[in-house]
Amino acid sequence: xxxxxxxxxxxxxxxxxxxxxxxxxxxxxxxxxxxxxxxxxxxxxxxxxxxxxxxxxxxxxxxxxxxxxxxxxxxxxxxxxxxxxxxxxxxxxxxxxxxxxxxxxxxxxxxxxxxxxxxxxxxxxxxxxxxxxxxxxxxxxxxxxxxxxxxxxxxxxxxxxxxxxxxxxxxxxxxxxxxxxxxxxxxxxxxxxxxxxxxxxxxxxxxxxxxxxxxxxxxxxxxxxxxxxxxxxxxxxxxxxxxxxxxxxxxxxxxxxxxxxxxxxxxxxxxxxxxxxxxxxxxxxxxxxxxxxxxxxxxxxxxxxxxxxxxxxxxxxxxxxxxxxxxxxxxxxxxxxxxxxxxxxx
Amino acid sequence: xxxxxxxxxxxxxxxxxxxxxxxxxxxxxxxxxxxxxxxxxxxxxxxxxxxxxxxxxxxxxxxxxxxxxxxxxxxxxxxxxxxxxxxxxxxxxxxxxxxxxxxxxxxxxxxxxxxxxxxxxxxxxxxxxxxxxxxxxxxxxxxxxxxxxxxxxxxxxxxxxxxxxxxxxxxxxxxxxxxxxxxxxxxxxxxxxxxxxxxxxxxxxxxxxxxxxxxxxxxxxxxxxxxxxxxxxxxxxxxxxxxxxxx
Amino acid sequence: xxxxxxxxxxxxxxxxxxxxxxxxxxxxxxxxxxxxxxxxxxxxxxxxxxxxxxxxxxxxxxxxxxxxxxxxxxxxxxxxxxxxxxxxxxxxxxxxxxxxxxxxxxxxxxxxxxxxxxxxxxxxxxxxxxxxxxxxxxxxxxxxxxxxxxxxxxxxxxxxxxxxxxxxxxxxxxxxxxxxxxxxxxxxxxxxxxxxxxxxxxxxxxxxxxxxxxxxxxxxxxxxxxxxxxxxxxxxxxxxxxxxxxxxxxxxxxxxxxxxxxxxxxxxxxxxxxxxxxxxxxxxxxxxxxxxxxxxxxx
Numbered sequence: 001x002x003x004x005x006x007x008x009x010x011x012x013x014x015x016x017x018x019x020x021x022x023x024x025x026x027x028x029x030x031x032x033x034x035x036x037x038x039x040x041x042x043x044x045x046x047x048x049x050x051x052x053x054x055x056x057x058x059x060x061x062x063x064x065x066x067x068x069x070x071x072x073x074x075x076x077x078x079x080x081x082x083x084x085x086x087x088x089x090x091x092x093x094x095x096x097x098x099x100x101x102x103x104x105x106x107x108x109x110x111x112x113x114x115x116x117x118x119x120x121x122x123x124x125x126x127x128x129x130x131x132x133x134x135x136x137x138x139x140x141x142x143x144x145x146x147x148x149x150x151x152x153x154x155x156x157x158x159x160x161x162x163x164x165x166x167x168x169x170x171x172x173x174x175x176x177x178x179x180x181x182x183x184x185x186x187x188x189x190x191x192x193x194x195x196x197x198x199x200x201x202x203x204x205x206x207x208x209x210x211x212x213x214x215x216x217x218x219x220x221x222x223x224x225x226x227x228x229x230x231x232x233x234x235x236x237x238x239x240x241x242x243x244x245x246x247x248x249x250x251x252x253x254x255x256x257x258x259x260x261x262x263x264x265x266x267x268x269x270x271x272x273x274x275x276x277x278x279x280x281x282x283x284x285x286x287x288x289x290x291x292x293x294x295x296x297x298x299x300x301x302x303x304x305x306x307x308x309x310x311x312x313x314x315x316x317x318x319x320x321x322x323x324x325x326x327x328x329x330x331x332x333x334x335x336x337x338x339x340x341x342x343x344x345x346x
Numbered sequence: 347x348x349x350x351x352x353x354x355x356x357x358x359x360x361x362x363x364x365x366x367x368x369x370x371x372x373x374x375x376x377x378x379x380x381x382x383x384x385x386x387x388x389x390x391x392x393x394x395x396x397x398x399x400x401x402x403x404x405x406x407x408x409x410x411x412x413x414x415x416x417x418x419x420x421x422x423x424x425x426x427x428x429x430x431x432x433x434x435x436x437x438x439x440x441x442x443x444x445x446x447x448x449x450x451x452x453x454x455x456x457x458x459x460x461x462x463x464x465x466x467x468x469x470x471x472x473x474x475x476x477x478x479x480x481x482x483x484x485x486x487x488x489x490x491x492x493x494x495x496x497x498x499x500x501x502x503x504x505x506x507x508x509x510x511x512x513x514x515x516x517x518x519x520x521x522x523x524x525x526x527x528x529x530x531x532x533x534x535x536x537x538x539x540x541x542x543x544x545x546x547x548x549x550x551x552x553x554x555x556x557x558x559x560x561x562x563x564x565x566x567x568x569x570x571x572x573x574x575x576x577x578x579x580x581x582x583x584x585x586x587x588x589x590x591x592x593x
Numbered sequence: 594x595x596x597x598x599x600x601x602x603x604x605x606x607x608x609x610x611x612x613x614x615x616x617x618x619x620x621x622x623x624x625x626x627x628x629x630x631x632x633x634x635x636x637x638x639x640x641x642x643x644x645x646x647x648x649x650x651x652x653x654x655x656x657x658x659x660x661x662x663x664x665x666x667x668x669x670x671x672x673x674x675x676x677x678x679x680x681x682x683x684x685x686x687x688x689x690x691x692x693x694x695x696x697x698x699x700x701x702x703x704x705x706x707x708x709x710x711x712x713x714x715x716x717x718x719x720x721x722x723x724x725x726x727x728x729x730x731x732x733x734x735x736x737x738x739x740x741x742x743x744x745x746x747x748x749x750x751x752x753x754x755x756x757x758x759x760x761x762x763x764x765x766x767x768x769x770x771x772x773x774x775x776x777x778x779x780x781x782x783x784x785x786x787x788x789x790x791x792x793x794x795x796x797x798x799x800x801x802x803x804x805x806x807x808x809x810x811x812x813x814x815x816x817x818x819x820x821x822x823x824x825x826x827x828x829x830x831x832x833x834x835x836x837x838x839x840x841x842x843x844x845x846x847x848x849x850x851x852x853x854x855x856x857x858x859x860x861x862x863x864x865x866x867x868x869x870x871x872x873x874x875x876x877x878x879x880x881x882x883x884x885x886x887x888x889x890x891x892x
Contacts, residue, residue: 112891113877
């Protein structure tokens with residue numbers, strides 16, 4: 001595969017983002033929580049897209065893994081009797097383990113079906129989890145849990161968790177970037193494009209789908225603890241298993257930015273996070289209506305998302321691929337997901 | 347030497363319709379065997395039965411010495427039995443190279459194998475196979491943008507990438523520009539001779555069947571009508587009647 | 594599990610649960626019937642199904658507040674939702690009809706969020722209901738109470754179901770719908786305007802849900818977020834009984850209603866919705882396992 005000068009743009013962009021992320025909490029201390037949530041959104045969008053855009057399996061229940069993470073970490077902090085940071089780390093470890101286990105148990109059951117059945121099966125997962133945890137006294141019932149108090153001033157706490165979430169988001173991004181270049185990533189895309197064909201070619205489709213979901217669960221579980229620590233409480237409906245907010249946003253961000261791509265969910269998270277502020281300020285009360293409308297509009301009218309639109313407008317910013325056989329062909333575009341290519345067939 | 351593929355008295359019905367009735371065919375290692383018959387005679391159904399796409403009502407199928415009657419599609423494919431589709435199926439969202447790479451056989455099964463990047467040797471092999479079918483120039487293009495004939499060629503290249511022992515081709519020349527059919531047939535013959543791939547081919551084009559197959563089976567109304575060398579079958583009265591009668 | 598003891602000691606209470614279950618089950622069956630229609634004809638799964646039910650309920654709530662007798666508001670709800678369904682088809686749905694299921698699932702999901710939040714904004718999050726003032730029937734020495742309105746709702750759903758079946762069998766549009774569901778291309782060839790059929794079917798489905806929702810508002814309660822549970826119930830019933838099986842839909846609808854009543858009683862009302870969603874997963878998995886033996890998957 002040829003790597004033109006444009007190949008260095010994503011790397012430069014990533015470096016820029018990381019640099020900004022490291023510096024921003026000091027330059028804009030009042031926006032640290034905002035920044036922390038931005039990183040969380042990036043993680044949400046990326047993990048949704050693994051199964052969603054890359055494999056073609058909509059999950060409306062990924063928030064369950066995040067919620068498990070919130071609770072597991074808070075519980076370890078409450079009951080394990082360790083010092084703050086040790087219990088945080090142990091809690092996050094347990095969170096990841098539980099989330100992955102949940103995906104490993106549930107996945108083989110519901111990922112053996114085709115996409116639309118899986119999607120609907122996941123619709124209720126968040127609600128079931130919320131109801132179960134809200135009715136369980138050990139985890140605080142409807143009031144939830146208050147995680148351990150950070151041993152330091154609030155500004156420091158916010159900065160700390162902001163960096164933790166940034167690290168998690170970057171880890172997710174780097175892992176997926178690597179993953180999508182492997183055979184595993186190609187198999188996921190094959191499942192998306194034609195699952196019957198993939199099976200007919202001998203690919204173990206269910207195994208790959210479950211593994212993909214477990215991967216998403218891993219990062220979502222890890223993120224739960226830091227968010228709980230940052231927010232200061234774990235509420236089953238409002239935070240942990242917030243299906244109508246987090247659950248919906250995951251889908252929206254990936255679709256908005258360009259599903260099935262690596263940078264798409266990141267762009268979507270950025271655009272969403274910025275506009276969310278505007279929405280909340282100017283559309284107060286109606287912002288969630290607008291979000292639902294946005295999902296419909298994007299899915300129906302702009303399925304390629306921001307990234308896809310950008311590629312169509314400025315193909316030279318991306319890798320160009322020439323149809324070497326055709327004499328007077330226009331530059332065709334190699335692509336990672338469903339996109340219209342411009343090509344004259346010889 | 348026992349055959350690579352042994353289909354024994356396979357029967358399959360859909361609802362009340364018997365699509366295949368007690369069909370037995372045998373495909374020797376390294377051979378090119380043809381399957382002909384008028385539309386609706388059950389050829390594609392037989393293919394689907396062989397590759398495990400549906401269960402069969404009676405009979406047995408042996409491949410490479412193993413009983414594959416109860417195996418599922420993906421397991422059978424991993425044993426080296428690959429089929430192409432009549433309506434041509436490729437991974438439309440990915441470029442041709444990626445289509446090829448994802449078809450590379452995976453020797454090891456575990457997580458480590460899944461997470462490999464594609465080694466340069468594999469990339470070379472994919473490129474050379476694309477070249478073999480004449481699609482090298484188009485290798486970076488999205489498969490969905492190729493013409494029907496080009497997608498057919500891609501599908502065949504993908505099947506070859508899988509290093510099959512037996513390749514079931516469902517009407518490989520249907521919809522191909524007549525001027526290109528000869529080169530396609532030539533490529534299939536070369537795949538058989540050079541790469542050692544046994545072929546079982548459904549074809550409507552008699553000229554192709556004559557030049558390609560060593561042995562031909564003819565189906566009609568879900569039953570095996572005749573079997574033999576292509577020249578014999580061409581003169582067989584029953585075969586002629588089956589075709590003429592159905593038009 | 595003291596409640597289990599109650600059921601054993603006072604068997605007549607089982608009858609109450611049974612009656613309640615069957616009566617609400619008829620409404621579930623209506624929603625399922627509509628979903629089966631859309632699924633069979635347009636080949637899409639309408640995740641916003643429950644929201645149509647919910648909106649039908651609100652029509653009645655506001656109509657009643659405006660002085661319209663509640664029962665008369667049922668056809669009003671059906672009509673209002675018919676219009677909404679038709680508009681949604683023209684605006685959004687027709688674009689996703691021939692795309693892959695992935696797109697239609699996302700699109701109708703977005704629609705469901707949109708309608709849900711719209712209702713929350715416009716009508717508030719409080720639980721609402723309408724009392725048509727028909728009184729209650731008491732059976733078995735007063736141990737079983739059945740509000741008359743529930744009986745009326747049951748009868749209305751049956752009547753609506755019968756009307757729909759007749760419509761599909763006898764009327765021209767109904768036949769066009771059935772033809773399109775069997776083979777859209779063939780239908781087009783013989784002159785059926787499939788686009789109009791799609792629009793009518795989608796609108797009809799919305800109307801059915803609207804009527805069901807209107808009845809729900811009178812027999813139980815509604816609030817902006819209960820739609821998802823109805824979508825899931827309708828989907829479950831269709832999966833279990835099969836697309837064309839009307840008798841199955843009615844039977845399984847009743848069965849689900851009863852199962853839910855028992856679950857609500859034994860597990861607690863706060864877990865009733867969780868039970869529904871959990872049951873969905875169980876049913877899908879069971880289906881999948883059954884198909885697995887025949888080398889098929891739920892598709």
